[in-house]
Amino acid sequence: MLEFLHPGPDSKSELIDTLADAEQRELIEPESRQMLEGVLRMAELSAGDAMVAAPRMDLLDIDAPYDELLGLVIDTGHSRFPVFEGSRDNIMGILLAKDLLKMQRAPELNLRALLRPPVFVPESKGLNELLRDFRSNRNHLAIVIDEFGNTAGLITIEDVLEEIVGEIEDEFDDKDGESGIYTLADGSQRIAGDATIAAVNGSFNLALPDNDFDTIGGLIAHEHGRVPRRGEVVQVGGLNFAVMLTRGGAVRWFKVTRAPEDETQA
Numbered sequence: 414m415l416e417f418l419h420p421g422p423d424s425k426s427e428l429i430d431t432l433a434d435a436e437q438r439e440l441i442e443p444e445s446r447q448m449l450e451g452v453l454r455m456a457e458l459s460a461g462d463a464m465v466a467a468p469r470m471d472l473l474d475i476d477a478p479y480d481e482l483l484g485l486v487i488d489t490g491h492s493r494f495p496v497f498e499g500s501r502d503n504i505m506g507i508l509l510a511k512d513l514l515k516m517q518r519a520p521e522l523n524l525r526a527l528l529r530p531p532v533f534v535p536e537s538k539g540l541n542e543l544l545r546d547f548r549s550n551r552n553h554l555a556i557v558i559d560e561f562g563n564t565a566g567l568i569t570i571e572d573v574l575e576e577i578v579g580e581i582e583d584e585f586d587d588k589d590g591e592s593g594i595y596t597l598a599d600g601s602q603r604i605a606g607d608a609t610i611a612a613v614n615g616s617f618n619l620a621l622p623d624n625d626f627d628t629i630g631g632l633i634a635h636e637h638g639r640v641p642r643r644g645e646v647v648q649v650g651g652l653n654f655a656v657m658l659t660r661g662g663a664v665r666w667f668k669v670t671r672a673p674e675d676e677t678q679a
Contacts, residue, residue: 429453451577460543461536463576464557464566466644469657472497473508475524479516482524486510488597493554495567496528502564504531504556531556536565544573566644597668603657606630606664617669619650629654630664640664648672 429450436446471489473482475498486494492511495504506528516522532555534543547553547570559565593605594616604613610623610632626632633654634640637647640663646655657666 448577455540455573455576458540458576459536460534460538460540460555460557460568461565463540463572464536464568464643465572465658466566466642467501467564469644469655470495470501470564470567472501472504474498475505479520482513486513493569495531495554495556496524504564507531507554533558534568536560540573540576543568544570547573600670602669604629604654604667604669606667617650617652619652621650629667633664633667 432441432446432449435441436443441449471485471491471494473485473494473496475496492509494508494510496506496508497503498505506525507530508524508528512527513524515527516524532546532550532552534546534555534557536557536559538557543555547555553570555568556564557566557568593608594612595603597603602616607628607630609627610621610629613619613629614621614623621629621632623632626635630640633647633649636649637645640659641647641654641656643656643659646653648654651672653670653672654667655669656664657668659665
């Protein structure tokens with residue numbers, strides 16, 4: 414009788430609609446609805462959906478000089494790095510940035526001794542299960558492999574949590590009132606997807622159209638025909654926009670370099 418009088422949702426989409434209705438009736442807060450929806454949607458996602466694609470991974474070469482390794486750690490701002498030997502596919506361990514600093518006081522230390530064992534997961538591994546693994550084994554980073562055993566990308570516990578709570582801002586993220594355009598040590602630019610086209614035009618002396626789109630992310634999605642995924646590169650206005658991070662169906666960060674002349678002429 415209760416089910417007849419107050420029928421519950423019969424599908425996930427209906428449950429999401431019910432949550433939206435509860436928000437409108439002020440039964441739950443907007444942030445709570447967003448998190449609940451994130452939990453529901455995360456159940457359908459796999460490691461391959463949330464990973465950083467292999468071409469965009471920041472890796473350390475075990476044979477690189479200390480100063481080179483330290484420079485990359487400072488430029489990227491990550492706390493953990495996969496370390497390879499020989500080829501990028503040969504991931505031999507994970508280095509914590511704080512462990513690298515130990516070599517400043519003790520240069521005799523062997524970098525290999527500082528490595529943590531890598532964790533490998535298949536692209537098909539569900540994010541729910543992956544989150545449980547992260548919590549149980551206290552690892553915060555895993556290497557994602559494809560069906561042939563090759564490195565497909567990497568995924569962190571932050572990537573998984575952001576599917577639930579939205580983007581986790583940190584000291585490297587854009588702050589209110591800033592343009593969202595930063596110069597990296599290699600001369601490339603780090604540009605927020607919601608940076609205005611006017612700001613991009615001013616930084617690169619371009620004349621990209623801003624009549625139909627306010628943000629560079631919207632313009633690039635239009636030119637590409639869809640929102641590009643991590644690791645994809647889209648050329649617009651003589652620039653290569655490489656996707657560094659996506660969130661909520663939009664690009665959060667691009668790495669931008671000038672396209673070689675032979676590419677722009679082609």
